[in-house]
Amino acid sequence: MAKAPAKPRKPAPAVAAISAVSAISNMPGWMRNLHKHRGLIVPLSFIALLAVLLVPVPPALMDVLICFNISLAVIVLLTTISMKQPLDFSVFPSLLLGTTLLRLVLNIASTRLILTAKADSPEAAASVAGHVIMAFGEFVAGDELFVGVVIFLILVIVQWVVITKGATRISEVAARFTLDAMPGKQMAIDSDLNAGLIDEQEARRRRERIAQEADFFGAMDGASKFVRGDAIAGIIVTLINVCGGFAVGMLMRGWDAGQTARVFTKLTIGDGLTSQIPSFVISIAAALVVTRSGSKEDLGDQLTGQVTSQPKGLIITSAFLLLLCLTPLPTVPLLVTAVGLGALAVAISRATQAKEIAEAEAVKQAAAPPPPPVEQLLKVDTLEIEVGYGLVALVDTNQGGDLLERISATRRQLAAEFGLVMPPVRIRDNMTLQPTEYRIKIRNNPIAIGQTRPGKLLAMDSGIASGQIGGDPTKEPAFGLDAWWIDPSLRARAETMNYTVVEPTAVMATHLTEVVKRHADELLTREEVGNLLEQLKEKAPKLVEEVVPGILKPTELQKILQNLLRERVPIRDLEAILEALAEWAPKTKDPEVLTEYVRNALRRSICGQYSSVRDGGKPKLVCVTIDPSLEDIINGYIDRAPGGTTVNMPARVANQIAEHVARSMQIVLSGGHPPVVVASPQVRAVVRQILEPHIAGVAVLGYNELIPSMEVESVALVMPPDALVAQSNSPAMAA
The missing domain is CATH 1.20.1270 (Substrate Binding Domain Of Dnak; Chain:A; Domain 2)
Known part of the structure; x- marks a missing residue:
């Protein structure tokens, strides 16, 4: 059906940087200087606003500033329409404050020009505030002042009552809901990070984005108040201009009341429109920003596509x-x-x-794909998962299945933990399986089988559950824990009762991970060993050339690495492994002996796997130790020859020893510790061969592998079984 996809390679960041530098270098000289000092534009603009506020502005400059204000409002509106999500215009709250301040400053400056007009007649006073204000007043009002006043009031009322009030309410709701959703989003990120679906860098990026969203909508909640206040200020300034104009024209200049009313009303309407139209446009832009959803399309595409x-x-x-x-x-x-x-x-x-x-x-x-060539039927997949037809949806990404993503995360986890690159996983459906059944195969040989249920959740009891959750009882396939299939609606209740709740695809991915760990030695092919050596050669070429093929053949190195993986010893530090082999391989070629030397070199990593850190920061290992008399009995069955080491122990003897150790191991397991046995280096490997079929996941460490800084607590000393003692003391055995 599908293969777990490899993670696509990201383009080098240098490409974008080179493109940006090239674009800047093609600019004219004055634009390059402006781009170089672009950080000074905003502070200089605010200083200019203060200057306009304090110093009278010539009418010609007022025309330029009014045109700039209108242009800036249109640019902001078009930018909000083109953006795909609110954070694409994260500077909008600050820009909203800046545009509001610009309009208020222009209102004050235009009012100063209107009221301090130095004109001999009302006709001459019509252009004292600039041609733009006069043109707006003439165009809207014309000869009918009442029409101009009505249009101006309609514009102000629509902006204040409809647009501004609605945008303010939406900003408040968006800010509150964004803050309320932050804990859930943070938990979702932590869950994906713990499951291996994302790395630490992606998790950090998502957390920063959540914080930016909260800051943005919080700032929009406050900035929307500036828009509403700006509308109120526009009405007040308009009334001041009308009343002040009457007072100046009639009382100070002695003009006729009708002419004074006509001139100053037109100027007031023009001034109000030049201020309220940009304010109206900015209010619409603010409403568009806070009403945008999380779509990946701009407003035009989204609106036309959905309507x-x-x-x-x-x-x-x-x-x-x-x-x-x-x-x-x-x-x-x-x-x-x-x-x-x-x-x-x-x-x-x-x-x-x-x-x-x-x-x-x-x-x-x-x-209906074409039948595959006959040659493809000869290929054997290294790792394969067969699923029943009821589990196909878990694989199909179009149906929301995330099994392929979890397998990709498993590959990254194994590479980081063991230094082993898991081969691609072939996933295919098998109609002979039960609908909810799956089977894991290595080189076309069935290794493990399990069941999972789409639409359900698996609640596992790790020994700390505080009650019965109900559901359909089952066994967790990877570790054999007691578990129950429950409905998703019971998830919160199960987690409250200390159950571990996982998705159906997580069950399959965890099972696959444990299968790969148990059979990692079978997956380490000669080709993969060559790839590992090629990677190390980039860092330590002389070391690689000295050891392989200088001292050891690739097949001998493969055997040693397989021995390590068989006991779940990471081979990620391949450099340390080759350093140890460079020292000891000239003295012996026995892979078992060389494996012991390599384990001694990796003792810190081995002890770190099975020890727990105490409150003082000192590691502690809880284990079972083998009595020297039992070690002597085991050593008697070992035949060490120049060609290799062999064990001639009868199955009956091995079973007696394993059962004896297993009884003592219950003390370790009851304390929640991993099963660890400590023995002398001479018999360590043989002890593990004896115990592996009887104690799942047992680790056997040599005394030479215990680091001095670790505290070792032996909870039991395993003595020889009475039957073996009697047998070893018999004349036949002595002979």
Whole structure:
């Protein structure tokens, strides 16, 4: 069916940096200088605003500033429409404050120009505040001052009551909901990190993004108050301009009341529009920012795509407009709109049908692939998972299955933990299996079998559960723990009762991980050993050349590495392994003896696997030790020859020793410690061969592998069984 995909390589960061440098180098000289000192633009702009606030501005400069204010508002609106998500415009709250300050400063400056107009007549006073303000007043009001006042009031009321109030409320809700969702998002990131689905760098990036979202919506909640206050300030400034203009024209200049009202009302309307139109545009932009969802498309694509995705609504609307044509309403515009919507609905419907037909053909072609060549039938997959038809959805990413992602995470985990690169996993369906059954195979040989249930969760009791959770009882396939299949709705309750709750795909991935660990020596091929040596050669080329093939053959190194993996000793530090072999391989070629020397070199790593750290930071190892008399009995069955080491122990004797050690091991296991036995280096490997079939996951350490800084607590000393003592004292045995 599928292979676990390898993680795609990311492009080098240097590529983007080189492109950016190249783009900057192609700029004109003045633009390069501006880009170099772009950090000074904002502080200089605020200083300029203070200057405008304090110093009278010429009318020509006022025209430029008003045009800049309108242009900036349009740029902000178009930027919010083009952005894909709110954080793409994270500077918006600060920009909102800046634009509000700009409008207020321009209001004050224009009011100063209007009220301090040095004109001999009302006609001459019409252009004292600049041509832009005068043009807005003439264009909107014209000869009807009442019309201009009404239009201005409508604009202010719509902005204040509708846009600004709605944006303020949405900002408050978005800020509160974002803060409430932060703990859940943080827990989800920690869960993905612990499961190996993401690395530490990706987790840090996601946490930073969550913090940025909270800061952004919190800032928008406060910045929206500036927009509402700006609308109120615009109304107050307008009233001041009208009243102040009357006072200046009639009382100070002695002008006629009608002419004064006409001139200063036009100037006030023009000034108000030049301020309120950018404010209205910025308010719309603020509302668009806080109402955007987490879509990956800009507003234009998202809006047109969703509105036109259902042609049925367009057809019904077209029919409704055709019915309105029967009423006294104008027929031509209704008919044109109805025909246009109907044509659009037909075009969208045909395009949708064509797309569905193409997708169906693609699925049909994919469902019936050509038969594979005969040569492919000869290939044997190193690692394979067969699933029943009920588990296919767990593999198919289109149906939400994440098994492939978990297998990729397992590969990374094994590489980091053991230094072993897990081979690609072939996943295929098998109709002979039960619907919820899966089987793990190595080189086409079944190794393990298990069951998992899609749509359920597995609640495992690791010994600390505080009650019965219910559900369907089962056994966790990797470790044999008592477990129950439960509904997802019971997850919170199970976790409260100290059950470990995992997804169905996590059950399969964990089972696969344990199978690979148990059979890691079989997966370490000669080709993989060559790859490991090539990687080490980049760091220590002389060491590699000295050991392989200088002292050892690749097959001999493979045997030693397999011995280490068989006992779950990591081979990640291949350099330390070759250093030990470079010292001892010239003296002996016995792989078993060389393995013991390598283990001695890796003793810190080995002890770290099975020891626990106490409160003082000192490691502690809880174990069972072998009595020297029992070691002598075991040593009597070992035949060490120049060609290698062999063990001639009868199965009956091995079983007696293993059962005797297993009884003593119960003390270690009852304390929650891993099963560890300590013996002399001469018999360590043989003791493990004896115990492995009887004690799952047993580790046998030599006395020489115990680091001095570790505290060793032996809870039991295993003596020889009475039957073996009697047998060893018999004349036949003595002979």
